[in-house]
Amino acid sequence: MTSIDNLLHEDRRFPPGPEFAAAAIAQPRLYEEAASDRLAFWADQSRRLLHWNEPFTEVLDWSAAPVAKWFGDGKLNVAYNCLDRHVLAGHGDRVAYHWEGEPGDARTVTYAELTSEVKKAANALAALGVGQGDRVAIYLPNIPEAVVAMLAVARLGAIHSVVFGGFSAESLRARIDDAQARLVITADGGWRKGKVFPLKPTVDAAVAGESPVEHVLVVRRGENEVEWTDKDLWWHDVVDAASNEHEAEAFEAENPLFILYTSGTTGKPKGILHTSGGYLTQVAFTHENVFDLHPETDVFWCTADVGWITGHSYAVYGPLANGATSVMYEGTPDTPHPGRWWELIEKYKVSIFYTAPTAIRSFMKLGGAIPAKFDLTSLRVLGSVGEPINPEAWVWYRDIIGGGKTPIVDTWWQTETGAIMVSALPGITTLKPGSAQVPVPGISIAIVDDDGTPVGKDEGGLLVITEPWPAMLRGIWGDMDRYAETYWSKFADQGYYFAGDGARYDRDGDIWLMGRVDDVMNVSGHRLSTAEIESALVGHAAVAEAAVVGAHDETTGQAVVAFVILRSEYAELEDASTELRAHVATAIGAIARPRELYVVAELPKTRSGKIMRRLLQDIAEGRDIGDTTTLADTSVMSIISDKYAASP
Ligand code: WTA
Numbered sequence: 001m002t003s004i005d006n007l008l009h010e011d012r013r014f015p016p017g018p019e020f021a022a023a024a025i026a027q028p029r030l031y032e033e034a035a036s037d038r039l040a041f042w043a044d045q046s047r048r049l050l051h052w053n054e055p056f057t058e059v060l061d062w063s064a065a066p067v068a069k070w071f072g073d074g075k076l077n078v079a080y081n082c083l084d085r086h087v088l089a090g091h092g093d094r095v096a097y098h099w100e101g102e103p104g105d106a107r108t109v110t111y112a113e114l115t116s117e118v119k120k121a122a123n124a125l126a127a128l129g130v131g132q133g134d135r136v137a138i139y140l141p142n143i144p145e146a147v148v149a150m151l152a153v154a155r156l157g158a159i160h161s162v163v164f165g166g167f168s169a170e171s172l173r174a175r176i177d178d179a180q181a182r183l184v185i186t187a188d189g190g191w192r193k194g195k196v197f198p199l200k201p202t203v204d205a206a207v208a209g210e211s212p213v214e215h216v217l218v219v220r221r222g223e224n225e226v227e228w229t230d231k232d233l234w235w236h237d238v239v240d241a242a243s244n245e246h247e248a249e250a251f252e253a254e255n256p257l258f259i260l261y262t263s264g265t266t267g268k269p270k271g272i273l274h275t276s277g278g279y280l281t282q283v284a285f286t287h288e289n290v291f292d293l294h295p296e297t298d299v300f301w302c303t304a305d306v307g308w309i310t311g312h313s314y315a316v317y318g319p320l321a322n323g324a325t326s327v328m329y330e331g332t333p334d335t336p337h338p339g340r341w342w343e344l345i346e347k348y349k350v351s352i353f354y355t356a357p358t359a360i361r362s363f364m365k366l367g368g369a370i371p372a373k374f375d376l377t378s379l380r381v382l383g384s385v386g387e388p389i390n391p392e393a394w395v396w397y398r399d400i401i402g403g404g405k406t407p408i409v410d411t412w413w414q415t416e417t418g419a420i421m422v423s424a425l426p427g428i429t430t431l432k433p434g435s436a437q438v439p440v441p442g443i444s445i446a447i448v449d450d451d452g453t454p455v456g457k458d459e460g461g462l463l464v465i466t467e468p469w470p471a472m473l474r475g476i477w478g479d480m481d482r483y484a485e486t487y488w489s490k491f492a493d494q495g496y497y498f499a500g501d502g503a504r505y506d507r508d509g510d511i512w513l514m515g516r517v518d519d520v521m522n523v524s525g526h527r528l529s530t531a532e533i534e535s536a537l538v539g540h541a542a543v544a545e546a547a548v549v550g551a552h553d554e555t556t557g558q559a560v561v562a563f564v565i566l567r568s569e570y571a572e573l574e575d576a577s578t579e580l581r582a583h584v585a586t587a588i589g590a591i592a593r594p595r596e597l598y599v600v601a602e603l604p605k606t607r608s609g610k611i612m613r614r615l616l617q618d619i620a621e622g623r624d625i626g627d628t629t630t631l632a633d634t635s636v637m638s639i640i641s642d643k644y645a646a647s648p
Contacts, residue, residue, distance in 0.1 A: 010391045014398070014431040016407065020380075024427025026289040034441035041442050042070075042470055046281040049288070049321065051085050052076050053250035056277070060468060065495065066488045067475055068468040070278030075250035078257055078276050079122070079155035082320035083115040084248060095325045098299070098348045099144050102191035102331025109144055111323070114151075117144075117239075119246035121152035124238045128215050130183055132157035132251065135259065137181040137213075139163045139172060139203055141190025142330045145219045145235065146306045147316055149185045150258075154276075157251040161259040161271070164307025165190060165197075167589040169205035171269075175261050178271055179477060180212045185235070189222025194335050196222035204229065253277030259477045260309055262415040263529035264486060265519045271477030272309075272415050278470030280321055282419040286440060287318030290409050291352045292381050292426045299378070301327035302354040303341070308526070309415040310385055313471075314354060318419075333359060338366055342374035342401075353401070354383035354411075356525035360393045360401075361555050368400045376401060381426050382408045386525025387557045388513045394433035412436040412513055414499060415527070416487065418471030421445065422511055437510045443469055447503045447511065452494045460504030462517060464496035472497070519613065521550030521558045526591050530613065533560060533594070536587035540580060542570035547603050547611045548594070551620035559595035560584075561620040566599055596620070 034041040039059040056074025092112030099107045140146040153160040186203045189196040207213040219235040254275045261269040304310035319326045407426035422436040439445040444467035455461040476483040490498040502514035519530040530548040537546035545565040550558035577597040585593040604612045
């Protein structure tokens with residue numbers, strides 16, 4: 001990450017162009033309206049953006065804090081809002097997705113077609129016994145069926161739990177069991193880096209033996225050989241045969257919509273629970289205003305996989321609620337050539353593009369000559385999400401991808417917040433490279449010190465959310481105590497939500513995010529927990545103790561670096577580093593595989609026995625380790641740093 005000094009010297013400013021501002025969806029009065037009556041503002045937005053079968057009369061009920069009810073006495077159907085109503089309004093022929101598979105196969109799916117597919121899938125799922133409140137796990141590549149599956153589950157008032165296709169069988173099983181999912185929707189395989197990667201065997205392993213899963217619905221995508229069990233059904237057999245007539249039932253605004261697991265500070269991932277009316281209101285509002293969406297003419301592309309919150313909110317629910325046209329791509333950015341993304345932007349005339357800084361930095365490394373081969377002039381708004389974007393990458397993004405003219409919105413939010421919370425609004429905000437800048441209208445953010453006292457301009461502290469917001473999480477699945485403890489206990493007196501991020505105000509009062517303050521790492525914009533990886537490592541027979549840190553990485557933001565002590569019986573284990581790194585990939589998923597793993601004799605601990613991760617991080621980042629007088633045994637550090645220096 002960029003150092004504070006650098007940030008404070010960043011004085012480039014990009015005011016909105018007058019033409020852009022004149023035609024912009026978001027106008028400055030949004031801020032005034034939200035400031036004068038926040039709840040009335042959200043109520044207006046919700047009525048304007050969504051179809052309510054039964055209108056709500058109450059906006060927010062915070063009496064059971066920290067569990068909010070938004071629009072609690074209203075009823076709606078999320079899938080109807082994303083599909084049927086657009087068709088009924090005469091937009092059935094509008095493209096919902098320009099989908100492209102990695103090998104180059106493509107599909108265009110209109111709103112009418114998507115609506116029909118979802119109705120069929122909803123009928124098929126209902127026939128398999130899925131009803132309101134049931135959990136359905138979705139483990140699919142980035143293909144249209146993933147969207148169809150999510151919306152079919154939503155249409156029935158059931159709850160989806162999408163698990164990113166890169167997670168291992170163990171991770172998948174833990175998520176299936178925690179949510180007690182009765183159905184899994186998967187594929188034979190999907191395309192990645194020029195090859196079919198099989199998904200079905202992972203599901204087989206995850207549901208073998210005792211499992212709550214009754215059926216596995218398998219989409220044909222990879223055309224790879226799969227083993228068949230008596231739980232398995234082909235998607236094309238049951239969905240294609242189902243009727244495409246299905247009446248969407250209205251559910252309460254607080255009916256759960258999905259669970260999405262994310263890493264926290266302990267070993268066990270948290271099932272973040274989101275509900276319907278408030279979530280859809282804020283994703284639709286932010287998608288429209290932060291990206292300046294003109295649904296008749298724009299082509300929007302959020303590059304996130306549907307397995308992450310960014311995919312849920314800005315590849316599926318936000319764009320569909322707004323009747324937008326999106327691009328969806330199955331594969332990796334560099335397959336079969338490093339200009340694949342730019343080729344897709346040219347091909348589909350993408351006008352709004354939303355991606356992560358880690359991707360931008362890796363393109364930057366490859367150089368501007370690659371994007372220069374493609375016509376990117378359709379682009380008019382660029383977005384960034386997932387981690388702080390350093391000013392150099394921001395300016396490169398604007399100059400090389402955005403032709404030196406597009407506004408860039410740097411959007412701060414989390415799986416827990418459900419939707420964008422801090423971001424510039426194009427056409428209004430004068431942009432500053434590297435700063436997420438200002439809270440979205442209707443969102444109340446503060447930066448406070450450790451006691452909860454707000455800090456001033458030019459000062460740093462912890463980012464908190466001071467008022468409940470529509471898309472906020474409603475809890476951690478099956479563990480409401482952990483919900484209260486994790487997010488609401490630190491500033492219980494003030495009633496603030498603690499985000500886990502450090503932040504500072506600059507002298508104008510704009511917000512700069514400074515990275516996590518807890519043991520959560522951010523690798524390529526993906527959240528990983530040090531504790532989860534440590535627990536995977538000690539799960540290996542050879543490992544006695546493990547410590548994991550996130551070390552700075554030029555491209556991925558942070559990288560996983562592990563230090564382990566081997567059990568004496570395994571002291572001579574050959575290739576321990578390779579073996580243990582592979583073990584982490586098997587236990588959690590390839591994204592968690594340590595970049596480096598060092599076998600050490602001891603780990604630095606305080607006298608009370610806590611591993612001093614900060615010191616290990618200093619070593620991993622090559623810093624002088626300084627004062628170690630609080631260490632139980634100061635010789636440890638020199639042993640580790642010698643070892644580190646000697647490693648490849
Ligand atoms: C980080 C992704 C700086 C932050 C939507 C947060 C960011 C975590 C930004 C959530 C940004 C996300 N600037 N940091 N624009 N966006 N983060 O749950 O640390 O995968 O707490 O949600 O990513 O990650 P998550």
